[in-house]
Amino acid sequence: MPTHQVTPPLDSLVLYKNKPARVAALGDKIDIELAGGQTKRVRPKDIELLHPGPLRQIADLVPLDGELTAAWELLEGTETTLRELAELAFDAYTPASAWAVWQQVAEGLAFVGTPSAIQVRSREIVERERAEREAKAAADQAWRALLERLAAARPAPDDAPHLGEIERLAVGQSDQSRILAALGHAQTPESAHRALIQIGHWPEHHNPHPRRCGAPLVDLDLPIPDLATETRLDLTHLSAYAIDDEGNQDPDDALSLDGERLWIHVADVGALVRPESDLECEARARGANLYLPEGVINMLPGAVTAQLGLGLQEISPALSFAVCCDSEGAIRDVEIHRTWVRVTRLSYDTVEQRLHEAPFATLRAITDRYRARRFALGASRLDLPDVSVRVTAGQVCIRPLPRLVSRELVADAMLMAGEAVARLCSEHAIPIPFASQPPPDSSDDSADLASMYARRRGFKPTRLVLEPERHAGLGLDYYTRATSPLRRYSDLLVHQQLRAWLDGTPLLERTQVLERIGEAEQSSIAVRRGERLSNQHWKLVYLKDNPNWTGEGVVVALEERRAVLLIPELALETRLRVRDGVTLNQTLKLGVNDVDLPELSVSFRVLG
Template sequence: MPTHQVTPPLDSLVLYKSRPARVAALGEKIEIELEGGQTKRVRPKDIELLHPGPLRRLSELVPLEGELNAAWELLEGGETTVRELAELAFDDYTPASAWAVWQQVAEGLAFVGTPESIQVRPRAVVEREQAERTAKEAAERDWRAFLERMAAARPAPEDAPRLSEVERLALGQSEHSRILEALGHPQTPESAHRALVQVGHWPERHNPHPRRCGAPIGDIELPVPDLDEETRLDLTHLPAYAIDDEGNQDPDDALSLDGDRLWVHVADVGALVRPDSELEREARARGSNLYLPEGVVNMLPWRVTEHLGLGLQEVSPALSFALRCDADGELRDIEVHRTWVRVTRLSYEAVEQRLSEEPFAALRAFTDRFRARRFAQGASRLALPEVSVRVEDGRVNIRPLPRLMSRELVTDAMLMAGEAAARFCLEREIPIPFAVQPPPESTDESTDLASMYARRRGFKPTRLVLEPDRHASLGLGHYTRATSPLRRYSDLLVHQQIRAWLDGAPPLDRAQVLERIGEAEQSSIAVRRGERLSNQHWKLVYLKENPGWKGQGVVVALEERRAVILVPDLALEARIRVRDAVTLNQPLRIAVNEVDLPDLSASFRALG
């Protein structure tokens, strides 16, 4: 715009907001005619003279054939006006030729400026910008075509790199996707997940939850040192039994009886994984094994398990806890030794059939006394449904876990070792992570499903701290986790501290232990969440692939117009709308309605 305004003549061609207009009347304000026949009153400074006219109607501005390119070549690098350029290109200066020139100026490629001062751009600049514009137009065409393919759920193979942007949002690695925004989808991981499945980039079964939670998804590739020569107590004469689920791949504990003394043998992971070694730092960063229905991601390299898993070699090195249990269930005469053990591996189901035989009957007597003390001290009697979820040969298998006495026997033996380790370290002032849990608000110990469901919701999470305190749900005054060092970092840390004391070396101080606890627990939180959401995902995959599924749910809580149900066969919690009044613990025959995998939800209906 010029710095001063000159009133344009009547019937002149002017520019108004970059579009042509005709001066229709003059006055305090100027009346102009716009395209389409509308009129408008404007100030002189709102318009710019392009041609003095006369212009009777805007329809006279017809397209013209001229020599604008030749004019540009002639004037390249100089300066001109609308009038001069029109006369060069069209051999005449008319409203139509002025408008044709201005359209070229407005395009901003070969010419830029104002009607009275048009810069004619050099060839190099024009060619560079033309190339950029061509590339941009091609990119825009490609983008529109891509969005059309996405909307039609028919992406091309070459679209895969572009979809990585949506994957990052689906995996919680970014908060925005230009693609989802263009398609009008919400900017959420669930929406991104749904979009990737809809276009076939992810299979419907794809499990994004471990990566979304930040859990590790690949095994470790680190060298594993050989076992050092150490003095060990030879216990190979004692039968030792590693009792676990069928198919378990990381046996890290076993049991032996030696007269009235119980030995709990634990894989001596601290013998290979030393504090501040590369292996230890990696285990700390991971926190624990990641157990998924589709497989296990190990905290440590598999070669560590091959060396140290109890029963995987003819003779195994162990850190063994010896103890006696008196008639009141109290632990006595606690000892810890580096040992050699010869271990036989058995499944829970196999031992269940042999509980009346020795040594299992005597082992059960040991753990029964201990369990009685725990329950007398307020241990929780939760027995909510549990299932094993596995993806095997492409098939989702869900198997309810029966309440086996053999499983309870092993659980209590591991808790005995945990209490023994806690007391051993406490008496020697060895800093370790103690596992503590405050009591729930409710003291109701009813064993119906609804009561146990409510009680579990009232439990506060277990914390790892330096000061020993009560673990309410276990009914123990002092407790630490010490029997799973192959798969849980806090157990490995306890082993390292005990081994340092056994070696006469200084253990880590309290600040070092606290720092390691904090780092590992952050990783463990991601692992536990990844496991929980993955189990939910595969349960829902099972339901989606079995749309005719019917089963039983049990009402465990009541909400407005809805009931919270537990499905024992799936260990699945869901909400269901009910027409008639229902009561807690009432069984309902149900069928699956709809499954939404990205939202991790399923709806059910009551039958009958």
């Protein structure tokens, strides 16, 4: 702030807003002339006197050669005035020398202060300040060069650490990016995703969603204990079949017939993964396997699956559930044993062709009775489109999953095991997570696509609770998940409790079970969301790679000015504006309009 407010003389050199000015006229206010000839009327306190003049024009303030460095060295650490410093450095106190000195003071390196009190800084301070300024100038230049490279989509190899800042925003680990703001992009994950593609740091098809959802991204790597010696029932004389999709890598269930009894064998994961072990804690923290079109991230180390997956070894250890299903489809005579089984692996397609053969015909008859009972008790019939999405060498393959009897057979057998275990645990007060689901908002049981879509939307999420409650969607009063311990933590927890009960050792208490399920469910939410968004992402990649795609969409809901359509061959839901007169279950031919991968959106147009 100026300290001299005495009215300066006419034609004097003054400082106005850090710029030189000449006093051109005096009065109640002062007229000053600026560089370029402009004039301005100011108050005395708005200016500061540098030299009394005379100064005829600002152009006379020409650069001068002087000895300012020598003057600094001579005066280092002392205080001086503008006049004294000008006379020492330029042998004269003129408007030009005063201005030259003041420019050095304004620079603030060797000299700081006011015209009447200039501090001459020490060498140590000057050298430190100079180094800081040079470092800042280099950083500013590097920053400008970085922005220029990124704007031109030509990042350098050593730019990766800087781009990590944008990546953190793109995957939801940060809410802002200085680089993104400087490039003129919005501070959102979607905008960061788009910028990383434009810059060339991410390939166009990059899938950020598992990381953005907080799902695990690498397989677990922990040592695996040896299988303990335990008494097991030898069932290797029974033919056992692990029936799954072609290429499945984690077979954890198989079926056998023993007279009227159906055996559901499940990989005995609890034999290796004990409560509170490192393996159990890590599985709990992950919640479930993460199934992505581009691969699987396992809840447990691959070595556990290799040792316990049914049919991966000649003889496999299992936790086996024996049940009988009466003529009404009700379960009775439940048994649980630790067993040895010899398992043959088959695909759904193979079994579909052999359903008329033994033992598959008998298995089908049993599960058909059980399914009929569930539907009689209110289970929902949903036959909505489903697809398998796989990415191999960057190519997306989408394959519709037909409704196979073999798939229903296996699904119902697993439900039988879940009901049997839930009833047994309830009868023996074994604390486990029971699965329940309230009835849907809609009671319409029609088989058309629009009705099933509405019914699915009316379902509440399945909950895990400590007391058995009805699972409306399955039509069961007792149910727990017990057949996928290799890939789902809640199933593993049920197995650990069953094994403790069989051994007569202390069970986990209800509060312990609740705490474990609460932790695992939080992780499972991230896994399920990562799977859902990843499937959507790769479906959109497929459409982007096939811009001439055409297909059919079925109208499953009508909203104000828009219709909701399901595209069966993609199992994809979309909304679009349609003409008046469109009705539910009407089929429309569609073409791709636009695909936006960062926004995870696609628009279609009606053809014809």
